[in-house]
Amino acid sequence: MRIFGGGLTVGSVYKLALRQLSGRWRLLITLLLTALPVIMGITWRLIEGDRFPDNDFQDLALNGMLAGVIIPLVTLAISSAAFSNEIEDRTLANLTLSPIPRWKIVVPKLLGALTVSGAFLVTSAFITSYIAFSGDLDAVLAVTAGAAISVALYSSLFVWTGLMTTxxxxxxxxxxxxxxxxxAGLVSGVRFLSLRHYSLTVMHRLDDRLFSTSEFLSTGVVTGAAVTVFVIFLALSIRRLRRMDVP
Incomplete structure (x- = not known):
């Protein structure tokens, strides 16, 4: 692995992460996956015209396809690979032997994963909701914010997972x-520990006209829980990088 001229910095690690996570085939598969809900939104609009999406569309396209499958799968594929090249090639020492704090390695790696996956997933959520809800800004903001939070939470989890195991x-x-x-879908008490449920709660609370339901957590609770989860997995990743045996 080539270290950028002038020494290892947060910026150079971030650029390295972007380059590693932006492989042609990975981006192509990501593009195909994130295009699916957009296609569904276009299909809905062509069939239903000006009628607002019903609960079936929300459950299938937004809650099921986008939040339940595409976002976690894409973030898993990208975020778990944040350190995989260095671990598999046994070049992680080139990073860990540099005289910089471990958080200055983990944070830009996580930001790189967020940038690559978020660029596709948040855009997909925005376009899908804009088309399906005929440009209703409240609905578009709710769906897009929920997707962004979901990407952040899954990325922090899967960066740590990629450091923990091959x-x-x-x-x-x-x-x-x-x-x-x-x-999480069958046992209601488990939803408090569901990252998907956090993002769906944000979506439902931001637009109580279309998405409001009593089944979701309060805004304050889910905000605190989401921030806590993100910080915990970030801290665990930093701790893991400090303590792991690097060949």
Whole structure:
């Protein structure tokens, strides 16, 4: 791995992360996945005309496809790879032996993952909601904000997972489909520990005309929980990088 001239800095690690996570095939697959809800929104508008989306569209396209599958899968594929190249190539020492604090390595890596995945996912959420809700700004803002929060939370989780194990994709898939998809959907008490539920709560609370429901947590509770989860996994990633054995 080549370190940028002038020494390792936060900026150089961030640029390195962007370059590593922007492979042609990874971006192509991401583009195809994030295009699916947009296509569904266009299809809905062509079929239904000016009628606002009903609960079936919200459950299928927004809650199910976008929040339940596409966002976690894309962030898993990108964020878990933030350190994988260095770990697999045994070049992580080039980063960890540099005389800079570990947080100055983890934070730009996380920001790189957020930049790459967020550029596609947040844009997809914005376009889908803009088309489906005929440009209703409150609905568009609610869906886009929920997607952005979901990307941030999943990214912090999966960057840490990628540092913990070389099987991050496998464990991540189990988490997405078993915990988020099955248990959190069937057991109401588990939803407090569901990242997907946090993002959906933000969406529902930001636009109480279209999305409001009593099943979701309060705004204050979910905001505090989301910030706490993000900070915890960021701190765990920094701690892991400090303590892991680097070949």
């Amino acid at each position: 099987r991050a994709i496998g464990y991540g898939l189990l988490y997405i489909f078993l915990w988020e998809g099955l248990f």
